[in-house]
Amino acid sequence: MTAAEAAGPRGGRDDTVAAVVRQWRAVHPGLDTGPMEIIGRINRCAALLQQAEDAPLRRAGLSRPEFDLLGALRRTGHELTPGELARETFSSGAAVTKRLKHLTERGLVERRADARDRRVSHVRLTDAGRDLVDGILPEQLAYETAVLSDLEAPGQDQLAALLGELLMRLEGRLGALRV
Amino acid sequence: MTAAEAAGPRGGRDDTVAAVVRQWRAVHPGLDTGPMEIIGRINRCAALLQQAEDAPLRRAGLSRPEFDLLGALRRTGHELTPGELARETFSSGAAVTKRLKHLTERGLVERRADARDRRVSHVRLTDAGRDLVDGILPEQLAYETAVLSDLEAPGQDQLAALLGELLMRLEGRLGALRV
DNA sequence: CCCATATGTTTCACGAGTAAAACACCTTCC
DNA sequence: GGAAGGTGTTTTACTCGTGAAACATATGGG
Structure with missing residues (x-):
């Protein structure tokens, strides 16, 4: 099954990350997969958006x-x-x-x-x-x-605010955080 | 308390994207910079997280x-x-x-x-x-x-949900969207 | 004044990803 | 059966980014 099929053409309930997380939970039921739902989605969104954004730039x-x-x-x-x-x-x-x-x-x-x-x-x-x-x-x-x-306008505002908070703390933290 | 309030309506400092957006608005006051606040932050978060994530993997x-x-x-x-x-x-x-x-x-x-x-x-x-x-x-x-x-736990859940919704629609859309 | 060290930038060698061509094989249809 | 075209994978030629070294210059201490 391809990624597109998993997501459904329209009106599908899950995104691809949800499907991946479900697979992991089945294999490793003990793990906390919470971070995947954020980080996996951010990465995937970034990849899709970048691909989409490139179109107008490439014309130039x-x-x-x-x-x-x-x-x-x-x-x-x-x-x-x-x-x-x-x-x-x-x-x-x-x-x-x-x-x-x-x-x-x-x-x-x-x-x-x-x-x-x-x-x-x-x-x-x-x-x-x-x-x-x-x-x-x-x-x-x-x-x-x-x-x-x-995405509805209020959802966009919320998303921007949450990402802003995350980003602010990541930027404050990650420089110092060395594991 | 709503998510937007939790995220802080300009309560604390700014992330780098907010600063960039402010610069753009000063130069081009007419433009709607809304998308930057989401897409710019997603890209920046992805870059920072990826760098951070790499640490455990690189050890292997x-x-x-x-x-x-x-x-x-x-x-x-x-x-x-x-x-x-x-x-x-x-x-x-x-x-x-x-x-x-x-x-x-x-x-x-x-x-x-x-x-x-x-x-x-x-x-x-x-x-x-x-x-x-x-x-x-x-x-x-x-x-x-x-x-x-x-990020607080409720914020994490909201963020995951919003990103999931965005991702689901992007995946459903971007394949077909050709501009 | 000169050496040691720090800083700003560029060069180098390399690794990794891509699109497109090449390759290998399968399937269909006459 | 065999040509025509489709599909799965690899190869090729190339671009781009990176870290480390090289380079050029500045600065401060002896």
């Missing part, structure tokens, strides 16, 4: 990490160094270097040397880069709105 | 996709073909081929030819593979429980 020839980089420059409204971009987009410095090279070649960002510290450079959007971000963003948000529209 | 020398593959075999309780494993773990056939090669070399899974259809093979856990999964899973779940323990 951008990957999501590339868009995140451009978006960081756009939303902060000022230049950022490669290191700041790495922190802002939660990726490694090496990845940022590669993306910057690519985006520079495409004329979407520009670099400027720092006057005082010659190790650092400052990256900013070109006009073309800014226009691209501003053009894509509404399209992207509209698409995301459509994707989420299956 | 397994990546998460490898563990998912072994887990699919363990929880279904029977042999699966490479194609079924790909569907069950939501990954491409090529990726499953590579993982199977690796896991076979490590003696965690075995392959058996099909008697009727010589294209397909059947994959099953070895005893070592089964023991590894059974040994890791409780550790993994305990770790996940610890990671989630910052």
Whole structure:
């Protein structure tokens, strides 16, 4: 049985994670499978949403990490160094270097040397880069709105609030938590 | 107390996504940033959780996709073909081929030819593979429980339910939705 | 002033995933 | 029976991300 069949075309009662959890409970009845129901679903939702989100971006020839980089420059409204971009987009410095090279070649960002510290450079959007971000963003948000529209508005608010709380605590914790 | 209240209507600090959304609203006041608050948080939570989850698995020398593959075999309780494993773990056939090669070399899974259809093979856990999964899973779940323990129990249940609803609809929809 | 160390960025070697082609085999229909 | 087309799996060529080392520069102590 495929995942899609398990979920049912429409009006099915279970998502795929529920089915997986049921299987685990049958095999290991003693285990507390509670965390799976949250973490498994978050992972699965992220995978599905990312796949869906990619559609509008791909039309513009951008990957999501590339868009995140451009978006960081756009939303902060000022230049950022490669290191700041790495922190802002939660990726490694090496990845940022590669993306910057690519985006520079495409004329979407520009670099400027720092006057005082010659190790650092400052990256900013070109006009073309800014226009691209501003053009894509509404399209992207509209698409995301459509994707989420299956969930009632109050459910969306609750979900956003709960995820916000979880995320806030994860971010506060996970840096320190070493097991 | 409702979930939204429990989650705190701007009671405490902000998570990173809230800060990002605020930046976007300052730059583009007209846009509906609602979807970001869900999708951005899901992605960020997934990234953080995955990083955290990896710790127990890495001790066993397994990546998460490898563990998912072994887990699919363990929880279904029977042999699966490479194609079924790909569907069950939501990954491409090529990726499953590579993982199977690796896991076979490590003696965690075995392959058996099909008697009727010589294209397909059947994959099953070895005893070592089964023991590894059974040994890791409780550790993994305990770790996940610890990671989630910052969230109150009712919040966890609500979050699981909301994510389940979202996931169920995404799975029903996204296959058909082509924008 | 110069060395030691810290910091910002890039390069390198590699691993892992993907789409598409290739391959192997099955099934159907004439 | 054999060509035509379908299905299950693997191979191929490629992209992208990563950690570690390399590189370039700054800074502070002796």
